[in-house]
Amino acid sequence: MxxxxxxxxxxxxxxxxxxxxxxxxxxxxxxxxxxxxxxxxxxxxxxxxxxxxxxxxxxxxxxxxxxxxxxxxxxxxxxxxxxxxxxxxxxxxxxxxxxxxxxxxxxxxxxxxxxxxxxxxxxxxxxxxxxxxxxxxxGNSDRRAPGAVKAYARSHPHSMGAWSPDSKTDVATMGHDDFFSNEKSVTMPAADTLRIEHVATDGTVTVLKEKLPVLEGEVVDATFMSAAALDAFLAEQVEAARASGVLFSVHLKATMMKVSDPIIFGHAVKAYFKQVFDRYGDDLAAAGLKPDDGLGAIFAGLEELPNGAEIRAAFDQALAEGPAMAMVNSDKGITNLHVPSDVIVDASMPAMIRIGGHMWGPDGKEGDTLAVIPDSSYASVYKTVIDDCKANGALDPATMGTVPNVGLMAQKAEEYGSHDKTFKIAQAGTVRVVNQAGEALIEHEVQPGDIWRACQTKDAAIKNWIELAVSRARLSGMPAIFWLDEKRAHDAQLIAKIDAYLPTLDTEGLDLSILPPAAAAQKSLDRLRAGQDTISVTGNVLRDYLTDLFPILEVGTSAKMLSIVPxxxxxxxxxxxxxxxxxxxxxxxxxxxxxxxxxxxxxxxxxxxxxxxxxxxxxxxxxxxxxxxxxxxxxxxxxxxxxxxxxxxxxxxxxxxxxxxxxxxxxxxxxxxxxxxxxxxxxxxxxxxxxxxxxxxxxxxxxxxxxxxxxxxxxxxxxxxxxxxxxxxxxxxxxx
Structure with a gap:
């Protein structure tokens, strides 16, 4: 059977x-x-x-x-x-x-x-x-809207909020001292077992990961986000939202990026409530109430503190005096910073774009929003869509094309395989990725509180991804765009592999191209508005983001996607x-x-x-x-x-x-x-x-x-x- x-x-x-x-x-x-x-x-x-x-x-x-x-x-x-x-x-x-x-x-x-x-x-x-x-x-990902779903959306278009050219909604991202800008990447010439170590300024060596087996042809990346630069950036965005009168929201992936993003979320909580943490931070820490867990956990724990009511009043005052916060549930007072897993970037950003660039404010009304996405690796995709909607209005589900996705995710590829190689740095020094011969393949100078991570992508997974993209392009007749930025260290390694593997495949008559994410997004949007279809060929995180973004705009929900992993x-x-x-x-x-x-x-x-x-x-x-x-x-x-x-x-x-x-x-x-x-x-x-x-x-x-x-x-x-x-x-x- x-x-x-x-x-x-x-x-x-x-x-x-x-x-x-x-x-x-x-x-x-x-x-x-x-x-x-x-x-x-x-x-x-x-x-x-x-x-x-x-x-x-x-x-x-x-x-x-x-x-x-x-x-x-x-x-x-x-x-x-x-x-x-x-x-x-x-x-x-x-x-x-x-x-x-x-x-x-x-x-x-x-x-x-x-x-x-x-x-x-x-x-x-x-x-x-x-x-x-x-x-x-x-295996790698093949996600697309089934024909029956697209046909239904075209004959029964879902509601789309109106966009105004004067919308103040925008995306804020670091652009420097973040994961994107600090990334270094190597392709392994042979199988090896790597070691990740921290060398303190006094020479003390701490092994962060003893053994990291890698295969020939495997791509190994490492990067870090500066805690000091993150804090300065977040402080600027809190003030920017206050000055422009828009809702303040932070968009992360604390569920999938289970080590790094809760830490970033905690920085956002402390940035918005800086005066509260300056005054009561020691009390909260002593009670085990951490900003990384969000306001909900902190508020629940305040009931056990002798000065809990006083601290809660300080939080309430900060909320009243700060920029209006985007809400998860206005009726229940649940803010964007209550629970790290409540506001997931790949779901929250498309929903905001669909309703005209708005989120819900504490008054229960929609409002323009400053969407804070600290790392700049993919923030430009959302900014491109928002700017396009400001210029051209909302997309029309009755006439728009479709953007299916071929995603590189096999064998824990890329960032989503970084959890066991992500560390919050305890002291100043250098983090090194060292091979068995004792050679440092990658080095970063780091400071206390910085978030350092490494990830790996196996050659067999990359080759299979390229083959799947070619297969889907041929079967569908659609052009396919690889969303890769040659200025990003990891992407440059992938582009080299595409250049090596594509000539071994039958690509005659196919329209295949490579564009940085912002340019790929704009070209896909232009074709969408013209009723044309375009395959997005992306890495693991963008796979996650785009297979929510485009389906939510096209058919109203990502739950109606056909998602096959051969x-x-x-x-x-x-x-x-x-x-x-x-x-x-x-x-x-x-x-x-x-x-x-x-x-x-x-x-x-x-x-x-x-x-x-x-x-x-x-x-x-x-x-x-x-x-x-x-x-x-x-x-x-x-x-x-x-x-x-x-x-x-x-x-x-x-x-x-x-x-x-x-x-x-x-x-x-x-x-x-x-x-x-x-x-x-x-x-x-x-x-x-x-x-x-x-x-x-x-x-x-x-x-x-x-x-x-x-x-x-x-x-x-x-x-x-x-x-x-x-x-x-x-x-x-x-x-x-």
């Missing part, structure tokens, strides 16, 4: 799984396909780290490690739903919930001192941030969209028994997964399922069966019913497999006949709070009961 691994993740995607998985498991079984779940949720990852502390019933396998091993096998077929890339506050909350559920887990050690605490910290560090994606993504070993990883809105959806589910999560990404991933089985295992029925699912999804979109936005309309569960109905009807009507058609005909008839009853049962439960038994680790029985409330629908699927 063919097998698909369906990942058990977190938040809204997990809730949707309780409803959707029984449907697709029943349908897949008719084609000889088994769906097996694998728990890579934050809670599951935590539990897997401490088996010796747990009972037999509580222990769970290290599913992430198992899936990582599977991803390197040709038979891999994995559907990957969005998971929590945990910030420290999220990690602590998940630990506390599991402890309350009876799991004997240690607290997260803020400043590990003993060997035991260091071991605990190391285990938790394997869980937080981007723990999942680098393990599973053993694994280098021959298998397939099929990703289901972005999970940035997942927390808010769960909050609404708990309060109102209404889940707005749109599973369209799961539908597309499932169809691609079935198609992969058909192609690689010769399962003809899997192809029939895939083709029928594609047609059903087109009907689903045309009939607007995605979740509504308010009570009384169908939510995620209702959308799953309609997908099941249309899919069954397509399978019953198809003529490629008579036996399969006969199997689905009675189900199609029953679902159609019971449509009104099922929809009524699904809507009837809305409006009251529900108990899921947990946020990070819900109770399976309770969650399933909440997500499968229609007895009529359940009976039909379970009997089938």
């Amino acid at each position: 063919s097998k698909i691994i369906y990942t058990h993740t977190d938040e809204a995607p997990l809730m949707a799984t309780y409803s959707l998985l029984p449907i697709i498991s029943a349908y897949a079984a008719k084609a000889g396909v088994e769906l097996e779940t694998s728990d890579i949720s934050l809670a599951g990852r935590i539990i897997a780290q401490f088996p010796e502390r747990l009972t037999d019933e509580q222990r769970g396998p290290d599913a992430l490690a198992e899936l990582g091993a599977l991803a390197e096998q040709p038979e891999a077929n994995i559907i990957k739903l969005p998971n929590i890339s945990a910030s420290v506050p999220q990690l602590k909350a998940a630990i506390a919930e599991l402890q309350a559920q009876g799991y004997d887990l240690p607290d997260y050690p803020e400043a590990p001192a003993t060997d035991e605490e260091k071991d605990i910290a190391a285990r938790y560090d394997r869980v937080k941030g981007s723990a999942v994606n680098p393990v599973l993504r053993q 694994l280098m070993a021959g298998g397939g990883l099929f990703e289901t969209g972005a999970g940035g809105s997942a927390p808010k959806h769960v909050q609404q589910l708990v309060a109102e028994n209404y889940l707005r999560w749109d599973s369209l990404g799961e539908f597309f991933a499932l169809a691609a997964s079935f198609e992969h089985l058909a192609q690689h295992e010769g399962n003809a029925r899997a192809q029939v399922l895939a083709d029928a699912l594609d047609r059903a999804t087109a009907t689903f979109l045309e009939n607007d069966r995605s979740p509504g936005r308010k009570l009384g309309t169908i939510d995620n569960r209702g959308s799953h019913f309609y997908l099941a109905l249309y899919w069954a009807q397509e399978l019953a009507a198809q003529q490629d497999d008579a036996e399969l058609a006969a199997a689905f005909a009675p189900l199609a008839e029953k679902l159609a006949a019971d449509e009104q009853t099922i929809v009524a049962e699904l809507i009837a439960v809305q409006g009251s709070p529900v108990d899921l038994g947990g946020y990070y680790r819900p109770d399976d029985a309770k969650a399933a009961a909440v997500m499968r409330p229609s007895a009529t629908f359940n009976a039909a699927i379970d009997a089938f």
Whole structure:
């Protein structure tokens, strides 16, 4: 029997799984396909780290490690739903919930001192941030808006905010003394084992990373951000926002860049509240209240301090006197600086651009915004889009083209593989990357507080990325632009490899070019406005940014993207969209028994997964399922069966019913497999006949709070009961 691994993740995607998985498991079984779940949720990852502390019933396998091993096998077929890339506050909350559920887990050690605490910290560090994606993504990324989604967006264009030429919205970035400007890069002439060390000004050598194995042809980068320059920059931006009367916002990726960006976030908190930290910084530090964790954690901890009310008043006064802060939730007073994982640059910037360059202010109204993106590596992309919208107005979803992406991400490529090689510098000196012969390949002079990082990109991953770009350009007929800046050290190494590998490939008749990110963005925008399509071929971080930016502008959301990772070993990883809105959806589910999560990404991933089985295992029925699912999804979109936005309309569960109905009807009507058609005909008839009853049962439960038994680790029985409330629908699927 063919097998698909369906990942058990977190938040809204997990809730949707309780409803959707029984449907697709029943349908897949008719084609000889088994769906097996694998728990890579934050809670599951935590539990897997401490088996010796747990009972037999509580222990769970290290599913992430198992899936990582599977991803390197040709038979891999994995559907990957969005998971929590945990910030420290999220990690602590998940630990506390599991402890309350009876799991004997240690607290997260803020400043590990003993060997035991260091071991605990190391285990938790394997869980937080981007723990999942680098393990599973053993291939490069192919992301694009499916034809059905583009057709729907053109015939039913989503709302776009108006842009004014007088808009004060802008992007501020350092441009010097940051990761971009300080980067150095080398291509390894032979396999080696490198060492990263810090040489203090007095000659003391501290080994930061003992062994860093590298392969021949591998690109190794290192860079740092100056803490002093960062502080000066942030102070300037706080004052600039105040002077121009715009909202102040900071846009980082504290979930994915789990070491560097929380530190940068903490600098932003201290810059905005400088007077508070000047006066009360020692009190806060003594209580373990760190700016890196955000205002939310600080405010919660103030309740335990004898002068907590006094300090809180000082924070409130700073908020009143400073520039107006962009808000995550104006009604609840949650600011841009409350939680480091709340404002994720790749989700927050496109949303701001889509509504006319605005974010929400503390008064609950939209306002022009100064978007502060400290590192200048990619900030120019957002500035280019903003400036283009000021000059030409909002893009038109009814006429604009599309910008699919081929992204370099295999084998922990580039910045997203830097976590175990990122360090906050303790004292002045030099950080060196040294080979086994004792030669320094890269050196940086650093000061206390500077953030230094290294990363690596394997030659095989780069070569595969170039091949995938050429393949997509040929299959699609679109021009492809490599977004690379020869002035950036790492990009210069990639350009050299492109120059070497492209002549070995069949590129006749293809339109392939290399442009720096700002110029590539402008050319893509010009073509978008003309209704033309352009493939963006990018590195790992820009892959993340652009596969939110362009889909949000084109089709209203990145959750509707088809995201395929052709694994280098021959298998397939099929990703289901972005999970940035997942927390808010769960909050609404708990309060109102209404889940707005749109599973369209799961539908597309499932169809691609079935198609992969058909192609690689010769399962003809899997192809029939895939083709029928594609047609059903087109009907689903045309009939607007995605979740509504308010009570009384169908939510995620209702959308799953309609997908099941249309899919069954397509399978019953198809003529490629008579036996399969006969199997689905009675189900199609029953679902159609019971449509009104099922929809009524699904809507009837809305409006009251529900108990899921947990946020990070819900109770399976309770969650399933909440997500499968229609007895009529359940009976039909379970009997089938």
